[in-house]
Amino acid sequence: MNNYSPNGGYRAGLLGRCGAQVARRPLLFLAGALVVTLALAPFILRLRAEADVSKMLPEGDPSLRVMALVDSEFGGSDEVAVVVECRDVFSPATLHALDSLSAAFAALPGMAEVQGLTTLQDVRGQGDDVIISKVIDSVPSDPARLAALRSDVLADSRYRGTLVSADGTAALLLARLVPGGDKAKTVAAVEQVAREHAGAGRISLSGSPALMKFVRDWMTSDMLKLLPVVMLVLVLTLLLTFRTWYGVLLPLGAVLIALVWTLGLVGLFRQPITIVMVVLPPVLVSVGSAYGIHVVERWEHERRLGRDPRSAVEVAVGNTGLPVFLAMATTAVGFGSNFLMKIASIRAFSVFSVVGIAFSFVLALTFVPAVLALVRRDVKNRPDEAEHGRRRNRWCADWGGWVWRHRGAVLLAGAALILLALAAALRVRTETDFVRYFKPGSQPTRAARIVNERFGGMMQFEFVVEGDIVDPDALARMARFQVGLESIPHVTKVYSIVNVLQTTNRAFNGGAPEFERLPESRDATAQYLLLLSFSGSEFLSRFVTSDYRVARITARFDRQESREIAVAAERIRSLMAASFAGSAVKAGVGGMPMAVLALHQNIQSSQLGSVITALVAVFLLVAVVFRSPRLGFASLLPILFTLAAAFGVMGAAGLRVDVVTAMLGSIAVGIGIDYSCHLIARRREEQAAGFAGEELARRTLGSVGPAIIVNALAVGLGFSVLISSSLSIIQQFGLLVAATMLYSSVGALALLAAALSGRDKPRRQS
Amino acid sequence: MKQLLALLLVVNLAAALTVDEVLDRVRAVTNANDRQATATMTITDKGNRVQTRTLRTVMKGDDKLMMTFKSPADLRGVTFLTTSAENMWIYLPAQSRVRRISGSAVDQGFGGSDFSFREISNLSFADNSATQPAESIDLDGKPAWLLTVKDKDGASSRIWVEQARSLPLRVEKLGADGKAKKRIEFGDFVNRGESWIPVEITIHDLSRGSRTEMKLDSLKLNTGVKDNYFTESNMKKGA
Incomplete structure (x- = not known):
């Protein structure tokens, strides 16, 4: 690790030596990144989407044993519910259409059986005869027989409200799939058949295999559609901030390479892309880009101070390395704490998000500085844009001074907000209903309502x-x-x-x-x-x-x-x-x-544990790295504020904790702690340079504030793109994380800054 | 040289036979006026669960068949009777009643086995017509005919017939897609007078993954069973 020295001087630690190596052999590091990328990228082609709810459950869950028995002994229970709405089910045309639909479904590969009015068998007694036949053996054409059929079927509780609605205007076909088959493929074939029989009436699909297929399709298209938009938002934010090509391309390039590596590993280990894993790319792009931003920002700073590109790289890596490492480690701890959840897809997200964050960190300290070391262009240092003279730095410095002067009021306001938010957070409930994955009014929601x-x-x-x-x-x-x-x-x-x-x-x-x-x-x-x-x-x-x-x-x-x-x-x-x-x-x-x-109970029982674990681990990391338990506790303050605000807003808005938002707490910890780490590290640097009191607060926020705001903006706007997702569950998650970025940055720039203002004597370097 | 000529003659004669001629030969060698036997049915489902049932079967021609369960104990005395494709009765001792069974879904399976009632009763391949010429092939080292036929309901089957004795060796029931749904294998033919009867029949339901083996004991042929044996009162006597 490094020891900070005033105004960019530093003593090389491990990360400083790393910076020196990168500055010396930039091409070697770039070649290394290229080789790993080429090795892992092909495995991305192996990625496959999976939306089966039962596969999220931990092995050994009692309900899975029963389902396995149903699969092995009774041919499975995965049924696509095909609703046919029409004017009259008991018209010859509709009955023929139902028969034709049933036959077409039954002939599909992966279909075990189709139950419907025209396929279901019945045992009846008539005099001395026992009649074993279909409910509708042949479609009658004369009105009297049709009327009799309507009357018989609607009078029988086995069929009324089961295969035909009580008013005779909707019929249900239950298409049972072969266990272990490619359910999505069979459902796609069912959709195709339904389209070909559009004349039968209004046909809609429900049942868990259909809903899971819709989730799978929509999340795949969302991933392809939204990720470029997330990146565009990031590009625009970076462009507005740095106004240089390297300021835009390097943090983005680094995180994209990290994403390729991570998704390559996901493919290599044949992990499915679930509804939880689908948020991994935007999370990684948003969070991982911050590491590169800090390195570029510091490199620019050192260049303005007159350093050449390579020595600026050395100092930038040496001095930002520690806070970036700490930010990475705490984020990893936050995301990693999701591993305590018993839900398989959340665990997979936990593992690969930690891996992705680690990759982003490594690339921010190797790939980004390696390219910067090759940049020959001068960094303009206009007189009006000196370090603390730049407008945004000045605003932040002014804010730092204000917080220092009103620290008591800021802390009191923070405490009041936390209490208020906690009260609202008590109203938050867990809800794992998978129809809520979809927007109200969407086809799956409507079909589910009809079947219900x-x-x-x-x-x-x-x-x-x-x-x-x-x-x-x-x-x-x-x-x-x-x-x-x-x-x-x-x-x-x-x-x-x-x-x-x-x-x-x-x-x-x-x-x-x-x-x-x-x-x-x-x-x-x-x-x-x-x-x-x-x-x-x-x-x-x-x-x-x-x-x-x-x-x-x-x-x-x-x-x-x-x-x-x-x-x-x-x-x-x-x-x-x-x-x-x-x-x-x-x-x-x-x-x-x-x-x-089971999903509901697993989330309920393990969510708090994972958040507490993340908090404890973050405290330990900060306390150990900065050798100060006080700083460890102080770093928790903005996180507590963030958590209270995040769940408070959820409670006030009536939002539920679901399989995706279950990760909000630990993600809030993981992302939110970054700002605390950067602020504490920078404050230490300024203290070491001999600053104290309001000047210390001004210099700290003046230097690190813009980066925090830019990062919060980038991540927040990045996640807000998810609001345009086709899936309600992803929309909510995007909105909540975007809001969390706001709480985290306010928590760090106000509450942490105020909390640290109490003891701000200069720390002279020994 | 003579042997080669004789072989060529046989091959030539064989090639000249039509499907109907092959089926006529099969009927001729497997024909019996009546048959009586004790059948042991071993049903193995796709989960390898095995159930064994024994039945007394009395059959006359292709239509009349009475089967009475001897075991297991809770099925003892249950008797099925059919006198034509449309007329099937069942006697349940627990209800002491005989009931006619009718309806389109009848004859899907018999006693939980993979055999349909028709498959048990009809070994003569009646009502089958050719869709393709008989093909001379080799089956497990034996020269055989491969016949592709359709029954009166339009369902296709492939039948392998041993050329030397004109005995059916294997039947495959084909689905609408032309793939085999059921495979029936005939084995251990015993000779009674002029008839050859398979005493081991195994049926595989290829779509369900189950199989049923039926072994016949105490086989008697042409004992002069009368038509009036196949009555309701005799069904009840089966108990």
Whole structure:
């Protein structure tokens, strides 16, 4: 490390020696950067997008075990819900169109089965006959038969509100995908088929595979669309600040190279680009560019003082190296603390953001100065633009003086704001509903609403019951459990082998309603199951395994908010425990609602821990590097302000913590601490030069203030570009991080500056 | 030289046979007026779970078939009867009732196996017509015919027939895309009088990944089973 000396003099430490090496052999460092870039860039082609919610869950999550069982034993539960809105479902044209759509979907690669009015099988009793056929065997054409069909189907609770809306103006096709297949590809094929059948009515897609595919497509297009805009914003900000080509291109070039390296590694390790990872490029570009900005700024400063390009490089790297290192290390700690979250995609983001930040740091201290060492152009040092005479430096110096004079009031105002913000922050709730990824009024949101309101719910609870399923006691318990499930708010359409057996019993007894009950003996159950095998083993395999050892119960849920799921899940668990207590059979619950809930609980349980870890690590880093616990605590002040403000605004605006904004806290710590580090380091430098009191405050803010403001502007504007994202979740994140930059810079330039003003005796260099 | 000429003659004769002629030969050698046997059905699903069922089968011609479960215990006495493609009955001892089963979805599978009722009853390949000429090929070292046929519902199949004895060795049921959905293998043919009957039949459901093996014991042919054996009262006696 380095020891600072007044006005740019320094004693070489490790970073100073690094600067000397770069100044001496710039081409060598540039060649090195080129080689690494060429080696890692090809792996970017391996990047693939992934939006599956279940893949975000930690391994060993109980809901995943149930889902794995459903996949292996029952052919999976990933269903695309295709809603067809029309004037009348029971018109021959619509019924033919539904049949044609079902057949076309069923023929698609990756499609396991399609359930719809024209494909679903039914068991009915009629006199001495047991009729096993489709619900609609052939589309009738005469009005009387159509009317009878409408009346029969809408009177049957198995179909009304399940496959056809109660008013007969919308039909639902459930297209189940083969587990382990390329879901996005199959959903794309479903979309294509739907487009080809546009005449059937207004067709919209919902269900988790479709929503995940929309997220995947939209986030990929966002990434390609928004990253250039983020860079443009950065270019404009840098152009306005430096007004030189190297001031613009070098910080940007360094961070782009870092991005190539990082994404190359993401591809090399075959990590998917998830909804969380998609924010990595803008985060990296925005945050990583700051390191280069500080080096260029200092190099310009040294050039104005008359140094030649190479010795200016040496001094710039030597003197900014430490604060830049500290900024990098604290940011890395902030981002790295996300590794404590149990969500796989957040962990991956944590690892690669730390790697990317480290790359940005290395390139800021090698690539940037290597190019600067080759710059021959003079840096203008007009008399009116001397270091502290430049307008923006002067404004900042004036601000520093004002803060010093009103430090008590500034601190009091800061404390009041923190308390106010904390009060609002208490209203912040976690919500992992993935329909909220989309904007209100978008096609996915609309389709989800239709399925929730008219078809009993988009998400489905999956229950697996393991044991001797043919045993009458086991079936009776399942039946009681199902009755209990139906009484839980928002749980709808509960279905299992119990219902199938009840229907079969009624059919075998001439269709008499009083026989709509479970068979009384084990033999009768086994024999009905054998009878049902006539309708194809696929029919039964949706409900029970061929050895009758595992059964499946499904229940739709007509809400998607994780808070609502949490309430239902608690009741479900108690009901499950009560229903199967003392029985040889055991039951487990899974399905998309449980995956959403698991995300919710994982975020809730680990978010605070990750923020506290980041705070502790930042304190330790600052305290150790500056050998001052007081500075360690002082550096936390702007972060606490930032965190309180960030969550306070979220609380006041009614925004929820989701899988992306869950990282806001630790990102706020990671980015916000940079300003504190630069301010503390510069203050130390000025103290070492013998300044104290108001002059110290003026010189500190006058020199480091503009860089902090430029950086906050660059990052803030960079993130604000995300507001134009097609996904609501990314929009919110962009807005919140942009606002966080404002809080962080105000926190450092006001609160930290005021907090440090108490003890500002000159520190003479020993 | 004589042997070579004889072989050429056989090859020439073979090449001259039509699909219908090959199928006629198959029917001729596998034909029996009636058959009785005890069948052991071993069903292995895609998860390698195995279930075993034993049944008593009595069959007359291609249409009349009665099958009574002997095991497992909870299925003992369950009897299926078919007298034509349209007429199927089931007797469930637990309900002490016989019911006719009808509807378009019937005959998808039998007893949880990969066999459909029709596949169990129809070994004579009736109702099949040729779509392509018979092709002479080699199957596991044996000269065989490869026949591509369509049934009356338009479903295509490929049938491999051993040339030497005109015995069916393998059948593949094709889907609309021309890919095999089910494969049936016939093995261990036993000779009773003039008939050759496969006592081991394995069916693979290639799309589901399951398979069912059926082994026949106590096979009796042409014992003079009467038409009036296939009645509701005999179904109940099966118990």
